[in-house]
Amino acid sequence: MKNVLVRLQEYSAQATTTEKEVIAFLLKEPEQAAGCSIHELAERTFSSTSTVIRLCQKTGFRGYKEFQQSLLYELAIRKDSVEKQMEEIRREDSLEEIVNKVTYKNIVSLENTRKLIDIPVLEKCVELLVQCRAVYLFGLGSSLLVARDAYLKFLRVNKECFLCDDWHAQYLQAMNIREGSIAIIISYSGMTKEMISCAKKIKKQDVPIILISRFDDSPLAKLADYNLSVAATEFIMRSGAMSSRISQLNIIDILYTAYINKNFEENMRQLERTHIRKQE
Numbered sequence: 001m002k003n004v005l006v007r008l009q010e011y012s013a014q015a016t017t018t019e020k021e022v023i024a025f026l027l028k029e030p031e032q033a034a035g036c037s038i039h040e041l042a043e044r045t046f047s048s049t050s051t052v053i054r055l056c057q058k059t060g061f062r063g064y065k066e067f068q069q070s071l072l073y074e075l076a077i078r079k080d081s082v083e084k085q086m087e088e089i090r091r092e093d094s095l096e097e098i099v100n101k102v103t104y105k106n107i108v109s110l111e112n113t114r115k116l117i118d119i120p121v122l123e124k125c126v127e128l129l130v131q132c133r134a135v136y137l138f139g140l141g142s143s144l145l146v147a148r149d150a151y152l153k154f155l156r157v158n159k160e161c162f163l164c165d166d167w168h169a170q171y172l173q174a175m176n177i178r179e180g181s182i183a184i185i186i187s188y189s190g191m192t193k194e195m196i197s198c199a200k201k202i203k204k205q206d207v208p209i210i211l212i213s214r215f216d217d218s219p220l221a222k223l224a225d226y227n228l229s230v231a232a233t234e235f236i237m238r239s240g241a242m243s244s245r246i247s248q249l250n251i252i253d254i255l256y257t258a259y260i261n262k263n264f265e266e267n268m269r270q271l272e273r274t275h276i277r278k279q280e
Helices: 004-014 017-028 030-034 038-044 049-058 064-077 095-116 119-131 142-156 167-176 193-204 219-223 243-262 264-273
Strands: 135-139 182-186 209-214 226-230
Touching: 004 017, 004 064, 004 095, 017 030, 017 038, 017 049, 030 064, 038 049, 049 064, 095 226, 095 243, 119 226, 119 243, 135 142, 135 167, 135 193, 142 182, 142 243, 167 193, 182 193, 193 209, 193 219, 209 219, 209 243, 226 243, 243 264
Parallel strands: 135 182, 182 209, 209 226
Antiparallel strands: none
């Protein structure tokens, strides 16, 4: 069952003014909203039934009926309020409070990412990984660290992959990417100009692009063939990507594990062969 509230939160930044009114009501009063017919919801939010239907479709639902059923299911299994744990870091926080808040943010980000995963899209991405001749990885900043993690993982199972730390080298790889390969671009914002430049070059080579990014209609999302969305609950006091990086690494782990599972025996033999044992 698809998660409604997470999808609405992730989509709200790009929503129209009228859609924002509907989203605000749904997030503030989900129990009341779940009991409304489409006409009642439109009336309460000063919108129209067509606006509600479009919002449902933009957030991944076929229509209002599926949207409402998913919301009812989600509310039925929701746990106690997590407002306390989701508070921002404050100057007066104790070390124990910082530990609890950062840890909880990461847990919530992982759980919300799980709810955003589109299984058919994920299945297609795994299929592309199995069939492609090589994987080209792209990312900058903290996303480059995630790309490096993916590179090391696929190296273990002898999957040909390429990654350059320097953006200019990544751009050259985008221009020279070979037919039969796939590109995995990692960018939480989906707006990194260097990654957009790479994506445009890759599109010209007719190579599939898998994007790991936030749930957003970003420039990179429009260029990608397949979007694997991540959720994040970043603190306003952000000294670098935190929960977003955890979510991206989780997607890499899922792709890698699913890839291994497709040819389990052979990949497990390869993992055993490439295991570097530590000297006593």
